[in-house]
Amino acid sequence: xxxxxxAILAVLALAGISLFIGVxxxxxxxxxxxxxxxxxxQVLLISxxxxxxxxxxxxxxxxxxxxxxQMLARNQFVEPSTAGTVESASMGILVVxxxxxxxxxxxxxxxxxxxxxxxxxxxxxxxxxxxxRSVLMVPLVGIMLGGIIASVxxxxxxxxxxxxxxxxxxxxDFSGVLRxxxxxLWLAAGLTGIAFFVADRFTVAGMGEDFTTNLGxxxxxxxxxxxxxxxxxxxxxxxxxGAIPFLGLIVPNLVSMAMGDNVRRSLPWIAVTGAxxxxxxxxxxxxxxxxxxxxxGTVFGVVGSGIFLYLLLGRRTRLG
Amino acid sequence: xxxAENVSKAYGDTLVVDGVSLELPAGGITSIIGPNGAGKSxxxxxVSRLLKMSAGSVxxxxxxxxxxxxxxLARRLSILRQDNHIAARLTVRDLVAFGRFPHSKGRNTKADxxxxxxxxxxxxxxxxxxxxxxxxxxxxxxRAFVAMVLCQDTDYVLLDEPLNNLDMKHAMSMMKIxxxxxxELGKTVVLVLHDINFASxxxxxxxxxxxxxxxxxxxxxEIMNQSVLAEIYDMxxxxxxxxxxxVSLFYE
Numbered sequence: 153x154x155x156x157x158x159a160i161l162a163v164l165a166l167a168g169i170s171l172f173i174g175v176x177x178x179x180x181x182x183x184x185x186x187x188x189x190x191x192x193x194q195v196l197l198i199s200x201x202x203x204x205x206x207x208x209x210x211x212x213x214x215x216x217x218x219x220x221x222q223m224l225a226r227n228q229f230v231e232p233s234t235a236g237t238v239e240s241a242s243m244g245i246l247v248v249x250x251x252x253x254x255x256x257x258x259x260x261x262x263x264x265x266x267x268x269x270x271x272x273x274x275x276x277x278x279x280x281x282x283x284x285r286s287v288l289m290v291p292l293v294g295i296m297l298g299g300i301i302a303s304v305x306x307x308x309x310x311x312x313x314x315x316x317x318x319x320x321x322x323x324x325d326f327s328g329v330l331r332x333x334x335x336x337l338w339l340a341a342g343l344t345g346i347a348f349f350v351a352d353r354f355t356v357a358g359m360g361e362d363f364t365t366n367l368g369x370x371x372x373x374x375x376x377x378x379x380x381x382x383x384x385x386x387x388x389x390x391x392x393x394g395a396i397p398f399l400g401l402i403v404p405n406l407v408s409m410a411m412g413d414n415v416r417r418s419l420p421w422i423a424v425t426g427a428x429x430x431x432x433x434x435x436x437x438x439x440x441x442x443x444x445x446x447x448x449g450t451v452f453g454v455v456g457s458g459i460f461l462y463l464l465l466g467r468r469t470r471l472g
Numbered sequence: 473x474x475x476a477e478n479v480s481k482a483y484g485d486t487l488v489v490d491g492v493s494l495e496l497p498a499g500g501i502t503s504i505i506g507p508n509g510a511g512k513s514x515x516x517x518x519v520s521r522l523l524k525m526s527a528g529s530v531x532x533x534x535x536x537x538x539x540x541x542x543x544x545l546a547r548r549l550s551i552l553r554q555d556n557h558i559a560a561r562l563t564v565r566d567l568v569a570f571g572r573f574p575h576s577k578g579r580n581t582k583a584d585x586x587x588x589x590x591x592x593x594x595x596x597x598x599x600x601x602x603x604x605x606x607x608x609x610x611x612x613x614x615r616a617f618v619a620m621v622l623c624q625d626t627d628y629v630l631l632d633e634p635l636n637n638l639d640m641k642h643a644m645s646m647m648k649i650x651x652x653x654x655x656e657l658g659k660t661v662v663l664v665l666h667d668i669n670f671a672s673x674x675x676x677x678x679x680x681x682x683x684x685x686x687x688x689x690x691x692x693x694e695i696m697n698q699s700v701l702a703e704i705y706d707m708x709x710x711x712x713x714x715x716x717x718x719v720s721l722f723y724e
Contacts, residue, residue, distance in 0.1 A: 226559045287559075352578035356570060358560035362522050362553050367624075368546025368574040412604060413560035416578070 159424045163208070166431040170204045171196065173435060175443045198331045206326055206334040207434050207448075208427045210389050211399065213340040215426025216347050216419065217385045218400020221272075223358035223415060224378045225279060227290040228408065231400035232268075232386045235294040238395040239301040240271025241387045242321045246305050250312055257391060261336060264387035271301060272379050288464075323449035324389075324396040326434055333392070340388040343381050344423070351416040354378060358413060396430065396449055398456035403429055405463050473498050474519060474628065474662070479528035481514050481684075488514045490684035491528070498627070500676035501654050501661045505668055505695075507705055510681040512664045513554065513632050519662075520551035520630050532628060546574035549628040550621045554636050554664075556613075558605055564616045565601045568592055571623030591623035594649060610637035618646065622653060629653065632664045643667075647674040668709075672696045672718050680704045696720065 172178055178200060182192040218231040225235070232238050244267030248260045255263075275294050282293075302322075309318040320328075347354070356364050357374045364371040389395060403426045407418050430448065433455060437446040474496040481489040489511040496502050504512045517523035519530050521537040530537045532549050550571075558567070568591050572584045580588070592601050595615045605613055614637045621629060634650070635643045651674050653659045665671045671678055671692075678695040680688040688700050695701070696718035701709040709722040 223560065228559065352570075352573065355560065355562070355566075356573065359558050359562075359567075359570070360556075362551070363556075363558075365522055365542060366520070366546060366551050366621075367570065368541075368543030370542060408561050412566065413562055414566045 156420055156424065159421070159428070163424055163427050163431065166428060166435070167204050167208060170207065170431055170435055171200045173438050174200065199329075202331045202334050203326050203329040203434075204431075206329045206337055206393055207430045209334075209337040209341045210324075210326075210393055210396065211427040211430030212423040213337070213344045213385045213426075214389055214396055214399045215403040215422045215429075216344040216400075217382050219404040219415060219419065219422050220347060220354055220378045220382055221400065222404055223354040223413070224375055224382075225276065225290060226358060226360060227287060228405055229288065229291040229401060230294060231398070231404075232272075232382060233298070233395055233397040234291040234401065235275045236271040236297040236301055237268050237275075237382060237386045238322065238390060238397070239298040239305065241265070241268040241383075241390040241395075242318060243267050243271075243301055243305040244387070245321055245391060246309055246314065246318060249314060249317065250308070257336060261339075261384075261387050261391045264391055265384045268387050268390075269379060269383035271297070272383055276375070276379070321390050321394050323447055324394040324452070325447035325449060326393055327445050327447070329393060336388050336392050340385045343385050343388075346377075347381060347415075348419055350374075350377065351419050355413065355415045358415075394449060396452050398460060399426065399429065399452060402456050402459045402463070406459070474530065474532050474660075476515075476519060476530045477528055479515065479518055479530060480526045481511070481518060481523065482526040487684050489518065492681075492684075492686055493528075494679065494686060494689070496660070496662060496679075497677070498660050499654070499658065501650060501663065501674060502677040502679060503663045503665045503671035503675040504679045504681060505665055505671050505704070506681035506687075511684040512681050515681065516551070516630055516632050516662070516664055517553065520549060521545065522551060522553070543574055546624070546626070548626050549630065550624040550626040551630040552617050552621045552632065552634065554633040556617055561604050561606060563602050563604055564597055564608070564619070565592065567605060567616055568597075568601075568619045568623045571620040571625075574624060587625060588623055591619045594622060594653075595619040596645075611639060611642050614638060615642070615646070618649075626659075628660045628662070630662045633666065634663060635665065635667065635670065643670065650674070668696075668701070669719050672720070692718065 176195045178192045178196050186192050221230050221232065221235060222228050241264040244264035245260055248255050248263045275297055278293055279290060309315045353369060353374045356367055356369055361371045404422055407421045407425055411418055433451040434448045437448050437451040440446055476492055476494045479489060479492045480487060492515055506512055518525045537545060569580060569588050572580050572588065576584050592598055595618060597615060597619055600608065600612060605616065618634060634646055638646055647670055650661050654661050675692055678692055679686060680695060682704055687704055688695055696711055698709060698711050701720060707722060709720045711718050711720050
């Protein structure tokens with residue numbers, strides 16, 4: 153508990169740093185020496201605080217989503233970006249953008265959720281049909297499925313001249329986050345809050361269908377609940393800030409290595425670590441080429457693939 | 473009592489279990505034996521609602537397994553299949569503790585914790601209780617699974633080949649533990665066993681299956697004789713009596 157409290161403090165410290173980085177002068181002296189209506193306070197309220205909150209909420213939500221997927225698919229290398237979920241959500245938004253461009257954000261999000269749910273269901277169905285003996289085959293199948301969905305999406309995005317917009321959904325970027333454009337992420341936080349209440353169910357589902365039935369739970373219902381949370385959270389994140397690939401894979405795996413997969417115990421840590429990771433990567437992205445920015449998706453791509461490789465190779469040595 | 477009536481399982485045109493009717497009395501150990509492909513595991517999976525029946529019905533203490541709420545059944549009957557593989561990294565204690573889930577829904581009380589400790593003790597896993605499952609040998613893992621099923625504390629305990637992965641010493645101690653569970657805790661234990669000598673030595677009743685049907689059933693003495701075993705397995709098996717118990721030899 154004290155360790156967790158320390159970790160939460162660290163996240164708050166990172167959030168504090170995140171608030172005071174940027175081109176505009178938003179420092180404590182500047183805030184104190186100007187009126188609340190002046191520029192520093194306005195920048196803080198309209199841009200910096202929303203951005204920092206968005207980072208924390210998205211980081212926690214994506215990390216938890218990854219955990220849920222890994223338990224449901226019973227594979228440690230599965231997450232929304234390796235299961236076709238992100239690609240399906242993007243396709244959903246594209247469909248809305250083409251056919252109902254005026255639809256409010258929440259509507260876009262719901263359509264994207266429906267697409268994400270359908271895409272993930274296809275993935276789970278494939279997993280059930282083909283007995284995949286190798287652990288690595290599962291994410292490969294997911295990535296292939298995602299590739300197919302993404303190629304269809306790209307084709308229509310190209311035809312309708314929406315390729316740039318599409319890029320914004322698939323590559324996470326927090327530089328555009330302003331007050332009024334991130335609040336949907338609270339919904340993602342609420343959805344992952346449900347995960348805390350039913351954490352045990354996800355652990356049980358992670359033991360497989362027979363164990364789940366033996367313990368008196370309805371496997372399909374747990375599956376449906378988990379996949380719905382995953383689909384909606386992914387849709388929210390894609391709609392608001394864009395997907396952060398591999399976040400949902402790396403954070404749960406690191407936490408799992410340290411403390412195992414009893415979801416009730418590990419979930420708070422996964423949430424905190426997810427937030428810390430995203431905050432750190434965003435801060436790095438903002439500092440590397442100051443005053444310009446590198447999108448977090450890029451920073452995380454570099455850091456994340458490095459850690460991913462480490463996880464893969466570490467696994468091999470443990471088996472050998 | 474577990475009562476199966478006309479239970480069948482068909483895959484396409486193949487009948488894997490063919491109209492099995494059987495009453496398993498409460499108390500004691502019943503072993504289901506028979507050659508490969510006799511339908512033993514399939515039958516056990518249907519009795520424990522893990523597998524849908526093509527036809528027939530199963531009741532446990534009068535409750536239809538396909539209609540009774542699953543969590544209610546989970547407090548009466550537990551099942552462990554063979555070849556379990558858990559990818560999630562759980563400690564032995566975590567795993568065993570989940571045996572309490574049907575009772576506590578995840579909020580384990582002091583009483584639950586006591587049963588968890590006892591189950592871990594029962595299977596001699598105290599030293600390993602904080603180890604992750606993926607750090608254990610196959611035999612240790614098998615014992616952890618059985619500890620979880622015992623922790624579920626159900627009247628009926630169904631185990632499909634519980635001696636899988638166990639060496640002679642651990643196979644023997646597993647059977648002793650199950651015997652104790654039947655005698656001291658009053659459990660009804662139903663096993664699928666391949667080793668007929670273990671079945672003979674430790675069970676009260678034996679049910680023999682062949683080609684999806686029950687071909688013989690009865691007390692150990694009724695099954696453990698040369699002509700009955702020859703019919704079940706299609707081979708010469710000699711039966712010897714040692715200290716009032718029957719042992720078979722089939723190595724030549």
